[in-house]
Amino acid sequence: MTRQRGDVVVETRGLCMHFGGVRAVDEVDFTLFDRELRCLIGPNGAGKSTFFKCLTGQLTPTAGDVMIRGQAMTGAEPFEIASLGVGIKTQVPNVFDGLSAEENIWISARRWHDDRRARTLTAETIERLRLGDIRRTQLGRLAHGQRQWVELGMVVAAEPWLVLLDEPAAGMTHEETYRTAELIEEINKTAALIVVEHDMQFIRMISRQVTLFHEGGILMEDTMDAISADKRAREVYLGHRA
Amino acid sequence: MDLVAAIGFQLAYVIANLALISLGLAIIFGMMRVINLAHGEFLMLGGYTVVVATNAGVNVWVAMLILAPLVVGIIGVIVERVLIRWLYGRMVDTLLATWGLSLLLVGLVTSIFGASTATTVSPPLGVIRFGNYSASGYELFLILITIALFFLVWLTLRFTKLGLLARGTMQNAEMASSLGVSTNRIYMITFGLGAAVSGLAGGLLAPMTGVLPTIGATYIAKAFITVISGGSAILAGTTAGSILLGGLNGIFSFVVGSTFGEIALLLAAIVLLRLMPRGITGRFFRKSL
Amino acid sequence: MNSSLLRQMRSTFFFALLGVVFMFAAPQVLQLFTIINLTTAIALAVLALSLALIWGYGGILCFGQVAFFGLGAYVYTISAINFGGSTWAVLMAVLVTSAFAAALGYFIFYGRVSDVYLGVITLTVTLIFFSLIRRTSGPEYKIGNALLGGFNGVSSPPINLPWDSGSFLFPEHVFYVAMAVLILCYVFVGWLVNTKFGRVCVAIRENELRAELLGYDTRLYKLGIFTIGAGIAALGGVLFCNGVGRITPDVFSLYNAALTIIWVIVGGRGTLIGPIGATFALFYLTSALGGQSLLNNNLVLGIILIIFVLLVPKGVAPTVVDWIASRRKKTPRRARRRRGARAEGME
Numbered sequence: 001m002t003r004q005r006g007d008v009v010v011e012t013r014g015l016c017m018h019f020g021g022v023r024a025v026d027e028v029d030f031t032l033f034d035r036e037l038r039c040l041i042g043p044n045g046a047g048k049s050t051f052f053k054c055l056t057g058q059l060t061p062t063a064g065d066v067m068i069r070g071q072a073m074t075g076a077e078p079f080e081i082a083s084l085g086v087g088i089k090t091q092v093p094n095v096f097d098g099l100s101a102e103e104n105i106w107i108s109a110r111r112w113h114d115d116r117r118a119r120t121l122t123a124e125t126i127e128r129l130r131l132g133d134i135r136r137t138q139l140g141r142l143a144h145g146q147r148q149w150v151e152l153g154m155v156v157a158a159e160p161w162l163v164l165l166d167e168p169a170a171g172m173t174h175e176e177t178y179r180t181a182e183l184i185e186e187i188n189k190t191a192a193l194i195v196v197e198h199d200m201q202f203i204r205m206i207s208r209q210v211t212l213f214h215e216g217g218i219l220m221e222d223t224m225d226a227i228s229a230d231k232r233a234r235e236v237y238l239g240h241r242a
Numbered sequence: 243m244d245l246v247a248a249i250g251f252q253l254a255y256v257i258a259n260l261a262l263i264s265l266g267l268a269i270i271f272g273m274m275r276v277i278n279l280a281h282g283e284f285l286m287l288g289g290y291t292v293v294v295a296t297n298a299g300v301n302v303w304v305a306m307l308i309l310a311p312l313v314v315g316i317i318g319v320i321v322e323r324v325l326i327r328w329l330y331g332r333m334v335d336t337l338l339a340t341w342g343l344s345l346l347l348v349g350l351v352t353s354i355f356g357a358s359t360a361t362t363v364s365p366p367l368g369v370i371r372f373g374n375y376s377a378s379g380y381e382l383f384l385i386l387i388t389i390a391l392f393f394l395v396w397l398t399l400r401f402t403k404l405g406l407l408a409r410g411t412m413q414n415a416e417m418a419s420s421l422g423v424s425t426n427r428i429y430m431i432t433f434g435l436g437a438a439v440s441g442l443a444g445g446l447l448a449p450m451t452g453v454l455p456t457i458g459a460t461y462i463a464k465a466f467i468t469v470i471s472g473g474s475a476i477l478a479g480t481t482a483g484s485i486l487l488g489g490l491n492g493i494f495s496f497v498v499g500s501t502f503g504e505i506a507l508l509l510a511a512i513v514l515l516r517l518m519p520r521g522i523t524g525r526f527f528r529k530s531l
Numbered sequence: 532m533n534s535s536l537l538r539q540m541r542s543t544f545f546f547a548l549l550g551v552v553f554m555f556a557a558p559q560v561l562q563l564f565t566i567i568n569l570t571t572a573i574a575l576a577v578l579a580l581s582l583a584l585i586w587g588y589g590g591i592l593c594f595g596q597v598a599f600f601g602l603g604a605y606v607y608t609i610s611a612i613n614f615g616g617s618t619w620a621v622l623m624a625v626l627v628t629s630a631f632a633a634a635l636g637y638f639i640f641y642g643r644v645s646d647v648y649l650g651v652i653t654l655t656v657t658l659i660f661f662s663l664i665r666r667t668s669g670p671e672y673k674i675g676n677a678l679l680g681g682f683n684g685v686s687s688p689p690i691n692l693p694w695d696s697g698s699f700l701f702p703e704h705v706f707y708v709a710m711a712v713l714i715l716c717y718v719f720v721g722w723l724v725n726t727k728f729g730r731v732c733v734a735i736r737e738n739e740l741r742a743e744l745l746g747y748d749t750r751l752y753k754l755g756i757f758t759i760g761a762g763i764a765a766l767g768g769v770l771f772c773n774g775v776g777r778i779t780p781d782v783f784s785l786y787n788a789a790l791t792i793i794w795v796i797v798g799g800r801g802t803l804i805g806p807i808g809a810t811f812a813l814f815y816l817t818s819a820l821g822g823q824s825l826l827n828n829n830l831v832l833g834i835i836l837i838i839f840v841l842l843v844p845k846g847v848a849p850t851v852v853d854w855i856a857s858r859r860k861k862t863p864r865r866a867r868r869r870r871g872a873r874a875e876g877m878e
Contacts, residue, residue: 056744082746094744096737098801107734110727111746154745277647282785328841333647334592335840338796342836345789349830455829459785463658466651501666508659512635515652516642 007034008070009162009192010055015064017050024050026216027064037188039203039224040196042213043236048196049091051213052166055194056088057081068162087160087191091167093147097140101131101150104139108154125157129183145172152183163193169202181205212236248375249496255381256495257488258388263447263461264468264480265391266440271469272476273408273432275333276326279340281465282458283347284437287314288444289453290351296363302449303366310445311438318437322430330429344458352455365449384446391439396477408432467511473521482522487511543721546804547714554710558703567702570774572814573709577716577767579794579806585760587800588724590736591753592646595653596764596791598660601782603628603765604772605664608687613675616696617688624769625762632761633754640750640757654788661783684779687772709770713807716763720803723759732756786829793832796839799846809847 010032017025025047032038040048053059055066057078066074073081082088096104105125109118126135129149139147148171155163168184169177177199184206187193197203203210207224214236220227227233267281278284288310295305325343329336367379399405407428444461451457468487472479490510495503518525558566582596603624610620635656639649668681677685689699690708700708723729735742735749742749772778781787794813798805813835817828843850 058740077748078740078743079746079748082744088744090740090744094738094741096734096741098737099734103730107730107742108745110730115727151741154741158745277651325837325841334650335844337592337647337650338792339837339840341789341792342833342840344833345786345829345836346833348786349827349833353827353830456785459658460662462785463655463662466655470648470651501663504659504663508655511655512638512652515644515648516638519642519644519648 008032009034009036009068010194011065011067012051012055013065013067015051015054015066016062017047017054017059018062023216025054025061028216028218030211030218032192032194034192035188037184037193037206037208038195039207039210040194040213041198041200041203041210041227042219046213047216048213049166052164052194052196055081056086056090056164058090082158085158085161087155087158087163089151089155089163089165089168091170091196093144093151095139095147095151095154098138100136100138101142101153102126102135104150105131105153105157109157112158121157121159125153128156129153145176148172148180149176152180156183156187159190161191163187163191165193166196167198168195169197169199177202178205244375248377251377251382252496253489253492254385255377256492257484258385259447260464260468260488260491261392261480261484262384262388262443264465264472264484265395265476266436266438266443267465268469268472268476268480269395269439270433270436272474272479273436274330274429275474276330276336276433277333277340277466278436279337279462280321280344280347280458281440282460282462283344283351284314284318284440284458285444285447285461286351286453286455286458287317287347288441288446289448289451289457290355291441292363292445292448293453302363306445306448307442311442314441314444315434315438317441319430319434321437322433326433327426327429348455348458355455357455363449380449384450387446391442392477392481395439399476404428404431464507467508471511471514471521473518473523473525475523479521479523482526486514486522540721540725543718543803547718547721550710550714550717554707554714557710558706563703566706567774568818570702570706570709571771572811573706573713574767574770574774575794575814576807576810577709577713577770578764578791579798579810580713580716580720580803581760581763581767582791582795583798583800583803583806584720584724584763585756586795587802587806588729588736589732589753589756589760590646591757591760592650593653593757593760594650594788594792595655595657596760597787598653598657598783599628599632599761599764600768600771600791601657601660601778601780602631603768604687604778604782605685605768606765607769608685608772608778609674609677611688612677612685617690618693618696620688621690621766621769625765628765628768629758629762633758636754636757640753643750654785657783657788658785661780661785664780664783680779682780684777684781686777687775689776690769690773705770705773709774712766712770716766717803717807720763724803728752728755786832789832789836793836793839796836796846799848799850802846802848805846805848 008031010030012028012030015025015028016023028051040051042048050059054061057076057080060075064074065072068081068084068086096107102122106118106122109121113121126132129152131149131153134142134146139150148168152168169180172180181202184193184195195206204224209221210224210227211221212219212227212233219236220230220233263285266284267278270276270278291310291313292302292305295309296302300309321343325339326336329339365378365380367383369376370379370382399409468480468483471487472483487507487510491503491507494506557569578596578600582593585591585593606627607620607624610623611617614620639652644652664679665682667679668683670678672679679685690705691700692698724733731742731747732752735747735752739749794809795806797813798807798809820826820828820831839846
């Protein structure tokens with residue numbers, strides 16, 4: 001089933017996130033192996049973004065456990081999770097608007113390295129993501145897609161071994177989406193990834209294994225082709241979109 | 243027994259006093275998410291209205307209960323139109339602008355009336371007795387009128403069309419405006435009403451405290467911590483905050499002295515916010531008004 | 532990155548040098564009365580600098596910076612009376628104030644109190660100090676040998692030479708000390724905001740969640756910058772009570788709290804020299820207004836604050852920088868270089 005079987009890097013057991021009476025995430029058991037690239041899909045309100053926020057520490061789960069590389073991280077602060085070497089990109093671009101692209105990426109690299117190494121890494125990242133033209137521009141003045149790219153740059157510059165991306169292709173042009181897919185493939189050479197996405201075309205570009213969320217739980221886990229062929233999956237998700 | 247009654251009365255007065263000076267601020271904060279730093283000056287203006295009116299021969303009750311809220315309410319509406327409405331959604335700028343307004347009002351009143359205490363109004367009503375202890379009848383009146391005022395605000399919020407609209411706007415301004423409710427006008431009226439309540443409170447307290455241009459500063463700290471400790475539910479929050487903080491203040495004042503009462507009040511508020519950053523009603527009684 | 536650090540520090544050194552020149556030139560040309568007055572303005576400028584750091588760079592909306600200033604002055608005065616010398620008293624002032632700020636900051640930042648509440652809480656703390664100390668007029672309110680004196684305040688022993696507690700500094704010497712403290716604090720803060728710590732603080736100001744997601748414990752950074760800012764404010768307080776000769780609870784008044792905010796708003800958030808300059812300008816404006824009775828100080832400051840919030844929200848220094856930059860853009864050959872430099876200089 002999975003192509004890359006390695007150590008388990010992310011594991012949730014009976015994870016629940018309830019808001020009042022709403023069970024946004026309900027009893028989710030989830031496993032991600034090292035170097036795996038996993039997409040989370042599902043209709044709006046299926047719970048994938050809430051699940052994502054529980055993984056990244058933005059929400060404290062109502063019940064259940066989150067383990068990252070065997071360490072219990074349930075209810076940890078976002079910085080504690082990031083400090084394990086986890087790179088995170090949120091749904092809404094979260095960048096430092098008043099700073100330049102270069103400074104944004106430097107702040108990320110500087111978390112792990114001394115100033116010289118951080119500067120080298122920043123330069124490399126800018127090269128790699130082709131941000132040279134906008135490196136001195138204040139982020140607040142950039143277009144949505146470019147800001148997304150800088151955020152990806154911040155994730156990459158930290159050299160993470162686990163990357164969590166919430167809708168990385170949202171609001172990007174076709175060309176940008178294609179490049180994002182390429183970048184994700186590249187990141188995957190050194191890191192495991194979880195990607196929450198809506199864009200089916202994009203998922204087809206990058207996906208190997210897909211987890212389909214429905215009504216707060218995991219409906220099925222399989223390849224994209226298998227999921228597209230599955231009747232239940234088409235009903236809850238693909239059918240909705242048609 | 244008499245002592246207990248006297249202490250109980252004093253405690254009730256401290257709590258009512260806190261609730262009275264905070265209500266106007268709570269209305270504006272709860273409905274509009276605007277923290278009005280000129281709140282103390284609205285109270286001050288209420289006090290001056292009473293002093294000026296009684297000096298001109300107006301009956302003191304008319305001055306306190308009708309003129310003070312009316313004058314300050316009108317000032318509130320003007321302030322909303324001229325200053326506040328440009329800054330909705332920018333909480334920090336609103337804070338700063340209302341602070342500027344606070345300085346401006348202090349300066350204006352000082353220029354007109356001078357920096358020292360204006361002619362005071364003596365508290366009407368006499369003395370009430372608990373056996374060997376006595377208390378001012380006016381304090382009893384203030385407790386009662388605070389309760390009445392809260393009841394009136396509750397009625398307004400609960401049963402009038404304005405209250406319904408205001409609650410709607412308070413929960414979701416965008417949705418309310420898409421339903422055709424003119425949020426603009428509601429904000430104006432809310433701000434005016436909040437100011438009027440502050441004016442009334444300032445007027446009622448004028449006989450107890452005297453009036454000074456800078457008297458707002460003594461009210462505003464207490465009003466803030468009461469409202470913020472209480473949380474955003476207007477009535478439940480102000481009531482809870484007043485009872486908790488006023489109660490602590492009263493008890494500590496009685497046991498170790500009034501200076502320590504103030505310290506206890508502040509410490510309680512800071513610890514409370516560490517435990518409940520959204521105030522008491524952010525944690526409990528969430529659905530309340 | 533490196534060139535931006537140099538550039539930023541270059542302007543810091545430039546203004547510091549100007550300060551040194553002023554420090555030695557002023558007593559030669561100005562009268563003693565003016566020098567004594569200036570000492571007070573310098574003390575206030577240190578306070579403005581501390582708020583410029585924590586609000587302008589740290590994004591912490593502290594409405595009660597003057598509380599740390601006043602607390603520093605009181606701790607200095609009380610310690611100096613008890614110790615019979617000023618050296619340890621200065622140290623006590625900075626340490627006690629920083630410790631107080633750290634404790635307060637712990638509750639605020641670890642409770643994740645949002646910025647608007649933070650402003651109100653710090654302001655409240657200031658006003659409580661105001662009303663508390665005003666009540667301490669009785670003989671029972673004393674710390675060691677120092678009577679607190681209620682609203683009359685306490686007279687502050689002047690600073691003495693560190694090695695001789697008998698030789699007090701004369702007012703013109705206090706001026707030198709004050710100016711030196713201001714320049715040193717200015718260079719220190721100018722350096723601090725360019726260190727990793729300072730840059731992370733700016734990043735947190737820009738987007739706290741993003742900083743967290745990069746693995747920075749934002750609560751700790753905010754607590755750090757808040758505590759450092761309080762320590763600097765305390766130094767300002769020490770200079771202030773030396774310049775005035777006594778310290779009274781009026782230092783904690785709503786008016787003074789507002790004044791501190793106004794310096795930073797007028798000077799501009801995100802710069803250091805702006806708020807310092809605004810402090811001197813407004814100090815002389817209010818002194819000049821104090822001589823007449825037509826326009827009240829409160830009234831004028833209120834109008835200034837409202838005008839700046841509505842019309843010049845960035846403050847004077849950043850507005851001037853933008854204006855110069857936009858003028859220079861008109862020269863095409865230099866435009867590219869300028870634009871690059873400007874983006875770097877933005878902090």
